[in-house]
Amino acid sequence: MLRAHPNQDVESAIIRLSDALCTWERSTGIESILIIREKRGYVYRAVNGKPGVPDDLTDEEIIDTILG
Numbered sequence: 001m002l003r004a005h006p007n008q009d010v011e012s013a014i015i016r017l018s019d020a021l022c023t024w025e026r027s028t029g030i031e032s033i034l035i036i037r038e039k040r041g042y043v044y045r046a047v048n049g050k051p052g053v054p055d056d057l058t059d060e061e062i063i064d065t066i067l068g
Contacts, residue, residue, distance in 0.1 A: 002044075002052055018050070021046070025048040032066070033066055034046045045059070047062060
């Protein structure tokens with residue numbers, strides 16, 4: 001489940017970064033993974049700038065899709 005970051009500035013920066021990564025991937029073909037985890041439980045995971053990675057995939061499995 002995708003949750004917003006409790007800090008609006010951070011949330012906006014994450015969205016901008018994901019948008020930029022998506023654009024970069026489309027124009028270059030270079031794939032990317034963005035994983036943010038905070039001690040208080042906030043998690044954001046995106047592949048090629050697209051959030052919504054299924055919760056049943058581990059971070060390692062996501063990384064293996066790009067690096068494996």
